[in-house]
Amino acid sequence: MFMLSVIGVFLLTALLGLPIYFSFGLTAAYACVVGDFPLQIIAQRMMIGMDSFVLLAIPGFVLVGDIMCLGGISKRAVDFSNSLIGQFKGGLAMVTVFTGMIMGGISGSAVADTSAVASVLVPSMEKENYPREFSASVVATAGPLGNIIPPSIPMIVYSMTAGLSLLDLFLSGYIPGTMIGVSLMIICHVLSKRRGYGPPVPYTFRWRNVWVAFRGAALALFTPILIVGGIVTGAFTPTESAMIGVFYCLFIALFVYKEMTWAQLPKMLLESAKTTAKLVIIIASAAVFSYISINEGVPEMFEKFMLSVSDNKYVILMLLNVILLLLGCLIDILVGIIIIVPVLIPLGESLGIDPLHMAMIFVMNMSIGLLTPPVGYCLYVSASIAKVPMEKVTRFSVPLVITMIGILVLITFFPTFTTFVPNLFH
Amino acid sequence: AKTIRVATVALPETTIYQGLEKWQKVLKEQSKGKLEIKILGRAVMGGDREMIEGCRLNTLDAAVISGSVLATIIPQYFMVAMPYFFNDHKEANAYLDGAPGQKLLGMLNEKDIVGLGWSTWSFRGIWNNVRPITKPEDMQGLKIRTLETPMDMSIVTYMGGISTPMAWSECLLGLRQGTVDGIATTYGLGYALKLYELAKFASQTKHYYEPAPLIMSKKLFDEFTPEEQKIIRKSAAEAMQWTRMEQMKVDEASQKLLEGKGTKVNSLTPEAFNAFREKTKPVYEQFRAKIGPEFMDESTAFVKAFREKK
Amino acid sequence: MSPGKVLDAVDRVISFISAAFIAVMVSILFYAVVMRYVLHSPPEWSIEITRFMFVWMVFLAAALVSRDDTHLNIGLFIDWLPARFKKPFRVLNLALSLLFCGVLIYQGMKIYPKVAQATSPTFGISMGWLYLPLTVGSALMSLFIVENIVRLLLDKPRQPASGEK
Ligand code: NA
Ligand code: NA
Numbered sequence: 001m002f003m004l005s006v007i008g009v010f011l012l013t014a015l016l017g018l019p020i021y022f023s024f025g026l027t028a029a030y031a032c033v034v035g036d037f038p039l040q041i042i043a044q045r046m047m048i049g050m051d052s053f054v055l056l057a058i059p060g061f062v063l064v065g066d067i068m069c070l071g072g073i074s075k076r077a078v079d080f081s082n083s084l085i086g087q088f089k090g091g092l093a094m095v096t097v098f099t100g101m102i103m104g105g106i107s108g109s110a111v112a113d114t115s116a117v118a119s120v121l122v123p124s125m126e127k128e129n130y131p132r133e134f135s136a137s138v139v140a141t142a143g144p145l146g147n148i149i150p151p152s153i154p155m156i157v158y159s160m161t162a163g164l165s166l167l168d169l170f171l172s173g174y175i176p177g178t179m180i181g182v183s184l185m186i187i188c189h190v191l192s193k194r195r196g197y198g199p200p201v202p203y204t205f206r207w208r209n210v211w212v213a214f215r216g217a218a219l220a221l222f223t224p225i226l227i228v229g230g231i232v233t234g235a236f237t238p239t240e241s242a243m244i245g246v247f248y249c250l251f252i253a254l255f256v257y258k259e260m261t262w263a264q265l266p267k268m269l270l271e272s273a274k275t276t277a278k279l280v281i282i283i284a285s286a287a288v289f290s291y292i293s294i295n296e297g298v299p300e301m302f303e304k305f306m307l308s309v310s311d312n313k314y315v316i317l318m319l320l321n322v323i324l325l326l327l328g329c330l331i332d333i334l335v336g337i338i339i340i341v342p343v344l345i346p347l348g349e350s351l352g353i354d355p356l357h358m359a360m361i362f363v364m365n366m367s368i369g370l371l372t373p374p375v376g377y378c379l380y381v382s383a384s385i386a387k388v389p390m391e392k393v394t395r396f397s398v399p400l401v402i403t404m405i406g407i408l409v410l411i412t413f414f415p416t417f418t419t420f421v422p423n424l425f426h
Numbered sequence: 427a428k429t430i431r432v433a434t435v436a437l438p439e440t441t442i443y444q445g446l447e448k449w450q451k452v453l454k455e456q457s458k459g460k461l462e463i464k465i466l467g468r469a470v471m472g473g474d475r476e477m478i479e480g481c482r483l484n485t486l487d488a489a490v491i492s493g494s495v496l497a498t499i500i501p502q503y504f505m506v507a508m509p510y511f512f513n514d515h516k517e518a519n520a521y522l523d524g525a526p527g528q529k530l531l532g533m534l535n536e537k538d539i540v541g542l543g544w545s546t547w548s549f550r551g552i553w554n555n556v557r558p559i560t561k562p563e564d565m566q567g568l569k570i571r572t573l574e575t576p577m578d579m580s581i582v583t584y585m586g587g588i589s590t591p592m593a594w595s596e597c598l599l600g601l602r603q604g605t606v607d608g609i610a611t612t613y614g615l616g617y618a619l620k621l622y623e624l625a626k627f628a629s630q631t632k633h634y635y636e637p638a639p640l641i642m643s644k645k646l647f648d649e650f651t652p653e654e655q656k657i658i659r660k661s662a663a664e665a666m667q668w669t670r671m672e673q674m675k676v677d678e679a680s681q682k683l684l685e686g687k688g689t690k691v692n693s694l695t696p697e698a699f700n701a702f703r704e705k706t707k708p709v710y711e712q713f714r715a716k717i718g719p720e721f722m723d724e725s726t727a728f729v730k731a732f733r734e735k736k
Numbered sequence: 737m738s739p740g741k742v743l744d745a746v747d748r749v750i751s752f753i754s755a756a757f758i759a760v761m762v763s764i765l766f767y768a769v770v771m772r773y774v775l776h777s778p779p780e781w782s783i784e785i786t787r788f789m790f791v792w793m794v795f796l797a798a799a800l801v802s803r804d805d806t807h808l809n810i811g812l813f814i815d816w817l818p819a820r821f822k823k824p825f826r827v828l829n830l831a832l833s834l835l836f837c838g839v840l841i842y843q844g845m846k847i848y849p850k851v852a853q854a855t856s857p858t859f860g861i862s863m864g865w866l867y868l869p870l871t872v873g874s875a876l877m878s879l880f881i882v883e884n885i886v887r888l889l890l891d892k893p894r895q896p897a898s899g900e901k
Pocket of ligand 1: 103104105106107108109145146147148149150151152
């Protein structure tokens, strides 16, 4: 009863439009007063929630995303994708998804990926006869890819919360990310063909073009290899990999592509400070909420409830998918990780679900949530860059979201898609 | 029934966690069901520093923590983690149950916490992937993960290795991927953490002993009736002592367990043990002023007397 | 100097510190990798110093985010409101935010004396330095929220500084 009223206060304040940070904070204050906890908990738990070395990777990966965007790295990723798959019907839409996969391998932030891809591709797609709402919805799908293909900020926060190896989490994203990317490309191709999007005369494929584009993009394409490869070979830790990524991308942008100048750096640093603050302050206040939920025994209650529905692993996982998809519509992925993951851990343990599998199911569900209103930051970002109303983009994104849910079901039933790559490195 | 929430970073497989379960049982019996324990394991309440702070601020009821971390509020606690201070568990137990150990627990009162008893993480060893450590020369050139504290770093440096501070969240991965060659942690814990999957060699260097006091918020403790306080103290001391005895057995058993998993285990010869003890002596000088010469001398005298009595 | 100018100056100082902290943190961790991987002598201070800077950076930059009024929220409901209700709603939201800042300032000061007794693992400096940004950041945040309330009531939106979106 107490927990229900706490959740009620949160929903009320959040739907009023209060920033999530304050909404969690006030909810925690309410819980302390009513539940007879000392209010000091708020101050102390907030500090504990944010004082984690792993979180230091966030400003790093945010910076990498910004540098990619300003420094000409995203443009080259587009050129390279285009030279490879531009010749198909719906080519540019497919290029968008493919670019999202490449950028996803460089940056850790879904929203940064979305805006990077959107600013380059929405104008070009418009020239080639794609409706803007469609372009915006395709661009928005780059976000979830950024979360699933490593590096990924949500995975960082997940590893912190669940105590999992970040490298394993990172590696587990490759197959699911590729599955989503490929199936989205197919769906873009089919939709464009049926609806007649795209240029009347398609490009012709030439190996020469691929080679030229590859040479231009090679240094950028090396970034994901550097970041993940450095962790795999033990040269640096995941947190440090973000900093290595920053220096590497900065070096390319300043001295090789020369599309960025030193003068742009201060503003970029400030923006990354603000973006990091926005994310981390929410993580901190969600940690207070999580503390109260753990103290009230919510994880055990949830486990009991789920096990009372069924004791079949797959029935429970599918039920979990439905619950998480609904939650994903309402809350942001990072917040979800802080408050929901501790609730899932006992359930996953008693069902014998591989923690990596559970993590992937969770991240995929919540990432799909980035494409659904009312809290769909990727949808929101791409709609505002494409200058189209969000409602219309939502309509166009329905087939894409359904495709992703299809992949989610596959991932749910076949854990090996998730665990195969991490096992290779054990 | 009143419920005491006690937190730890320990996993359910560890002796410390089982010691808390023991406390749970004993307290319930002795209080005839009036007092209960809820265990919050796996660091859900944060790390050692955060749990200490939580108990001091009365946002957490109780916790089992690493003794050396208490040195951040009471410098005398550096003493228990001095290098090669104890030869074995027997000495450590005598010290903790004797006057110095009780004095240390008593010092907690000024910092708004109550010390209820000593359990242990056991002696530290070094787990690495390069070679067994049998003498100081074997440490040469090995990157060993340490805490970022000057004491932990000094010990490994004087032992001859390259002390490499790394956050705990990153160090297991670091060991697996070769970012560091080895990590320093305890035997029983090493088995529970499945370090045998990550490290080829486990060397019982026993370079320091890490006690794990059970602490409680003083504000909370004062709210109990004197009768309840007595029961809490008694049951806690009993359970924590059980933990230390159990850990001794686990340490003995772990050699076989680990070798079954393919990790090569070695302990030091008395000569090598003494060589390391000599090499790390400067740490005592380094921390003498901080710990306070008086308490340091009292502690070393206590251990010396115990050794001679034998 | 007008209050607006003073706030702009505060804004500039915090912006400088936040941006500089990010640059320094990234550089220190990069340096730590080089020292460990290439030179086999890792610095002992990198973890602690970056942790402290991170917490300061988050609270200072969060105050700036409050001034920009761009904290993440669910805007759906407020977007649908008829125009005449929007302003009172915004003021209500800001006032509630201010309330929480008040809680943090008060609680932050309350726990300060106790947490400040503890020392940090590496440098042995007071852990108060880790907790201070909670109070300082929330105070700055309140300052900017009050500014936003006043501007909203007076219908005087802030002129975006040059180069700002
Ligand atoms: Na990514
Ligand atoms: Na959503």
